[in-house]
Amino acid sequence: MKTKVAALAFFALLTSTMIYSSRASPGTWLIYDNDDRDIAHGNGDTLAVLFTPPTYPFVNLFEVKTINVSIAYDEWDCAGFDIYVTDENHNSIKAFPNQQPSSTLYGWYSMDVSGQGVYVDSDFYVEFHPLFEPQKLYAAPWIDEVEGDEFYYNRSYCYTYGPPDAILDWYPIELIYPYGISDVMIRVELEPETPQSLLLDLRETVLNADDSWFRGYIVTNTKQLKNALANKMDAVINMFEMGNFQGGYKKLDKDITPKLNFCGTVRVRALSWLSLDPELEDVVYEFAGMCQELIGIIKLADPRPTP
Numbered sequence: 001m002k003t004k005v006a007a008l009a010f011f012a013l014l015t016s017t018m019i020y021s022s023r024a025s026p027g028t029w030l031i032y033d034n035d036d037r038d039i040a041h042g043n044g045d046t047l048a049v050l051f052t053p054p055t056y057p058f059v060n061l062f063e064v065k066t067i068n069v070s071i072a073y074d075e076w077d078c079a080g081f082d083i084y085v086t087d088e089n090h091n092s093i094k095a096f097p098n099q100q101p102s103s104t105l106y107g108w109y110s111m112d113v114s115g116q117g118v119y120v121d122s123d124f125y126v127e128f129h130p131l132f133e134p135q136k137l138y139a140a141p142w143i144d145e146v147e148g149d150e151f152y153y154n155r156s157y158c159y160t161y162g163p164p165d166a167i168l169d170w171y172p173i174e175l176i177y178p179y180g181i182s183d184v185m186i187r188v189e190l191e192p193e194t195p196q197s198l199l200l201d202l203r204e205t206v207l208n209a210d211d212s213w214f215r216g217y218i219v220t221n222t223k224q225l226k227n228a229l230a231n232k233m234d235a236v237i238n239m240f241e242m243g244n245f246q247g248g249y250k251k252l253d254k255d256i257t258p259k260l261n262f263c264g265t266v267r268v269r270a271l272s273w274l275s276l277d278p279e280l281e282d283v284v285y286e287f288a289g290m291c292q293e294l295i296g297i298i299k300l301a302d303p304r305p306t307p
């Protein structure tokens, strides 16, 4: 068992204010069906697939990049659905509400969720929640039944009553009538995250921040502070590139993290490079929180084995 946090949600703010660097590296698809659109049970059931990220050497944090759901619309007039990415205990990491595929779609409905800050380093679910609309049928994913092909045990789940005690909970679909042994057709594409790429995000966040959020806005050239931080991050990225993770993380901890802290206490204030202006308190607090959360994610991407 990993000791790290199961999964992380990023500040919603981040996605609205942050410009992500485009990192067009190929993703890794997690696929637990045989692409057989055998049957759809559009009866309003909430379904999910459990995904396990691959563990490459030196990579243990992934961003969810694409979610594909094979939708059984096929001439039906169906209501929409919500998609949730959750941790292994079904705690929501990120919701993608009110998905409305075209009624003529026949096949994979593809959701690009890259840059939404959905990070996973352990098992996670993608849940399908059909919405109710009067005069409309429920949307449903296609189900790949086992007819001579593989079945992925304990991968597909249904949120329903029982068995055996009629308790509302998640159950493996193989236990649930009328599904039986079959695979819910939901797939995800993951992108391995390196501390380097995440640090580039932090660098961009700092460079894009408003000058007034930094100390000495009026009296000194704040751009120098931002550039100095960017240079420090470049140095850390170089250390990471050279495989010097100990040195890189030490510099991140000692030389960068305190400078991006909110000046909440006297002790922090002595080290922080952020603005002390009371009128900017809210926005600087939010910016500092965003930076600190991203630093936390950079730490999660530490490729060294957990001691």
Ligand SMILES: [Ca+2]
Residues within 6 Å of the ligand: 034, 036, 038, 144, 145, 146, 147, 149
């Ligand atoms: Ca099949």
Ligand SMILES: [Ca+2]
Residues within 6 Å of the ligand: 033, 034, 144, 145, 146, 149, 150, 151, 152, 183
């Ligand atoms: Ca199958």
